[in-house]
Amino acid sequence: MSAAVSMRDALYEAPGPKTRRRVAIGTAISLVALAALVAFVIRQFYINDQLNPRYWSFFARWTTWRFLLRGFLGTIRVALVAGILAMGLGLLLMLGRISSSKVLSGICHVITDLFRSLPSLLLIYFFFLVIPKYGLKMPSFWMITIPVALAASGVLAEVFRAGVNAVPKGQTEAAMSLGMTHGKITRKIVLPQALRIVIPSLVSQLVVVVKDTTVAYVVSYPDLMQNARVLISNYDALVSMYFVVALIYIAINYATNRFSIYLAHRSGAKIISRTEENPV
Amino acid sequence: MTAEYAGPIIEMRHVDKHFGQLHVLKDINLTVDKGEVVVLIGPSGSGKSTLCRTINRLETIDSGEILFQGVKLPEEGKELAALRAEIGMVFQSFNLFAHRTILDNVTMGPIEVLRKPKKEAEEEAMELLRRVGVAEQAAKVPAQLSGGQQQRVAIARSLAMHPKAMLFDEPTSALDPEMINEVLDVMVELAKQGMTMVVVTHEMNFARRVANRVVFMADGQIVEQNTPDEFFDHPQSDRARDFLNSIKGH
Numbered sequence: 334m335s336a337a338v339s340m341r342d343a344l345y346e347a348p349g350p351k352t353r354r355r356v357a358i359g360t361a362i363s364l365v366a367l368a369a370l371v372a373f374v375i376r377q378f379y380i381n382d383q384l385n386p387r388y389w390s391f392f393a394r395w396t397t398w399r400f401l402l403r404g405f406l407g408t409i410r411v412a413l414v415a416g417i418l419a420m421g422l423g424l425l426l427m428l429g430r431i432s433s434s435k436v437l438s439g440i441c442h443v444i445t446d447l448f449r450s451l452p453s454l455l456l457i458y459f460f461f462l463v464i465p466k467y468g469l470k471m472p473s474f475w476m477i478t479i480p481v482a483l484a485a486s487g488v489l490a491e492v493f494r495a496g497v498n499a500v501p502k503g504q505t506e507a508a509m510s511l512g513m514t515h516g517k518i519t520r521k522i523v524l525p526q527a528l529r530i531v532i533p534s535l536v537s538q539l540v541v542v543v544k545d546t547t548v549a550y551v552v553s554y555p556d557l558m559q560n561a562r563v564l565i566s567n568y569d570a571l572v573s574m575y576f577v578v579a580l581i582y583i584a585i586n587y588a589t590n591r592f593s594i595y596l597a598h599r600s601g602a603k604i605i606s607r608t609e610e611n612p613v
Numbered sequence: 614m615t616a617e618y619a620g621p622i623i624e625m626r627h628v629d630k631h632f633g634q635l636h637v638l639k640d641i642n643l644t645v646d647k648g649e650v651v652v653l654i655g656p657s658g659s660g661k662s663t664l665c666r667t668i669n670r671l672e673t674i675d676s677g678e679i680l681f682q683g684v685k686l687p688e689e690g691k692e693l694a695a696l697r698a699e700i701g702m703v704f705q706s707f708n709l710f711a712h713r714t715i716l717d718n719v720t721m722g723p724i725e726v727l728r729k730p731k732k733e734a735e736e737e738a739m740e741l742l743r744r745v746g747v748a749e750q751a752a753k754v755p756a757q758l759s760g761g762q763q764q765r766v767a768i769a770r771s772l773a774m775h776p777k778a779m780l781f782d783e784p785t786s787a788l789d790p791e792m793i794n795e796v797l798d799v800m801v802e803l804a805k806q807g808m809t810m811v812v813v814t815h816e817m818n819f820a821r822r823v824a825n826r827v828v829f830m831a832d833g834q835i836v837e838q839n840t841p842d843e844f845f846d847h848p849q850s851d852r853a854r855d856f857l858n859s860i861k862g863h
């Protein structure tokens with residue numbers, strides 16, 4: 334047995350000959366369908382003259398990529414800072430929510446639900462249009478980062494709460510019977526285990542943060558999307574540019590996901606999977 | 614001062630408890646003296662675990678009172694935590710801290726609660742792990758140990774706090790048969806060294822060997838209590854006779 338059983342191995346039994354044949358047929362059909370789709374896209378591109386070098390040649394220029402790279406770094410910066418803020422705020426909201434003080438718990442519940450239910454675009458408009466009216470000027474970086482972080486913090490608070498609830502009650506009881514106080518139990522026993530449990534959902538939520546940053550153009554912050562829009566109007570190359578930018582976003586989020594799987598294995602496998610090694 | 618305290622370690626007086634409509638503890642009166650080993654026995658659902666858990670207030674009670682070393686159990690906060698630190702508890706499902714090593718499990722209490730220096734706590738923890746026979750596992754995490762090993766670590770974790778009394782809630786009923794004795798042996802050893810113990814168990818041999826008293830519970834009540842030999846050989850009540858017949862098949 335490998336260090337961690339893959340989810341597929343855990344869910345399904347090993348396939349027999351019939352199943353293997355069915356899997357083979359399914360694979361073949363999928364591949365044909367995929368090929369057809371790619372052919373169709375290329376054909377549509379061709380028909381609409383989107384394969385014309387005029388729409389693609391500027392990708393050969395260094396300046397194009399430098400500009401996109403700047404946008405890419407802008408996106409990463411917003412996503413990273415917003416992600417960290419959201420995690421901190423989400424954690425605080427969750428801790429408030431599960432505290433024994435009814436008032437604090439109620440307030441945190443309301444804030445969590447508010448951030449969770451408001452569309453992030455609405456929060457962005459609030460920071461972009463409303464707040465400056467009351468004399469609070471902030472750089473466009475914060476006008477995109479704060480609302481994105483707030484929107485994510487509501488969801489993250491719920492993710493953290495689910496993790497805390499998933500820690501078996503016996504863990505808390507064992508700590509209580511050692512004489513540990515509530516705060517210590519939370520810090521030393523519950524949170525470390527809860528965080529490991531929620532790493533996968535946490536990262537899916539960070540993917541949402543990355544996607545939320547794409548509305549940065551609203552506040553004219555030079556993120557990947559905004560810079561792509563500038564290039565589009567410069568070169569009048571809508572489809573090709575969006576195509577390339579989409580690939581970059583897919584790559585960012587694919588990397589984020591791989592990172593989560595790596596993290597989950599590293600921190601969780603030790604706890605969850607029992608090694609083959611015979612206990613002496 | 615507790616050092617000179619000579620009365621009973623645990624005293625339950627007219628304790629009642631409900632879970633919603635369910636009356637789980639009915640007028641419980643129980644005294645456990647220093648160095649005594651009391652075995653709690655009775656059908657499933659009779660309230661044994663609940664009784665055990667009221668003693669360190671993992672369960673609250675509706676009325677009556679519980680005294681530990683002559684002092685009423687504190688209701689909350691630091692005082693309650695301090696009281697719990699003096700009572701060891703061993704659970705049916707071990708409840709070792711899943712994210713920490715075996716050594717960390719045993720040093721957690723001494724470091725976090727008793728504020729012992731790490732080095733000293735670790736030395737003592739290794740000594741305890743040796744005593745229960747799992748010292749070689751110190752660097753592993755709980756999931757890598759067998760049930761019997763985990764339960765012995767759980768006992769070591771409790772002992773590290775130098776408890777005045779220990780509660781055991783069916784410590785061997787989650788174990789494979791071949792691992793039961795390795796845990797019972799540790800408990801017998803503890804009893805011999807004079808530890809005050811309340812043990813929920815159906816292990817008759819263990820009860821006969823070390824218990825000073827067997828307390829039989831049914832439907833939330835203490836139905837009878839006696840020395841183990843008297844209880845097992847001459848049960849007084851029909852309920853105890855029926856119960857003993859039902860577990861003899863094991």
Ligand SMILES: Nc1ncnc2c1ncn2[C@@H]1O[C@H](COP(=O)(O)OP(=O)(O)O)[C@@H](O)[C@H]1O
Nearest residue numbers: 632635637655656657658659660661662663664
């Ligand atoms: N947390 C709880 N909430 C509601 N009912 C409970 C709870 N814990 C135990 N009970 C009920 O109380 C009764 C006594 O349970 P327990 O003390 O666990 O019995 P025993 O340990 O003797 O099997 C049972 O009927 C059980 O279903």
Ligand SMILES: [Mg+2]
Nearest residue numbers: 661662663783
């Ligand atoms: Mg029980």
